[in-house]
Amino acid sequence: MSASNELKSHLDNSSLNQAYQFGSTYANCSGMIKRKRRILFSQAQVNELEKRFSKSRYLSAPEREMLANELHLSPTQVKIWFQNHRYKTKKALKDRIKMDRNVYENY
Numbered sequence: 001m002s003a004s005n006e007l008k009s010h011l012d013n014s015s016l017n018q019a020y021q022f023g024s025t026y027a028n029c030s031g032m033i034k035r036k037r038r039i040l041f042s043q044a045q046v047n048e049l050e051k052r053f054s055k056s057r058y059l060s061a062p063e064r065e066m067l068a069n070e071l072h073l074s075p076t077q078v079k080i081w082f083q084n085h086r087y088k089t090k091k092a093l094k095d096r097i098k099m100d101r102n103v104y105e106n107y
Contacts, residue, residue, distance in 0.1 A: 041081070045071045049081055057086055 041049070048071055052059070059067065059082060061075075068075040
């Protein structure tokens, strides 16, 4: 079974409706405002997103559209995931460099 078919099979079997959703309500001066629910990605979706990220940190609009269709996500969700992942990898690299400097200075 190809990776794409395996992913599709897993997504179909895992029932994307079982994804955890978080929503909250908060108050402001004009009353209660309901926030948009947060959808967590399935492990299969995250694995595929990370695999694509390792190949390329940026996706063109057509690539994003195709990946979104494969993973049953919106193109906006894929775009935001890539933006967040770029930020996280950049921050992790900075933290690692900072830690290495501290180790060297304390040596």
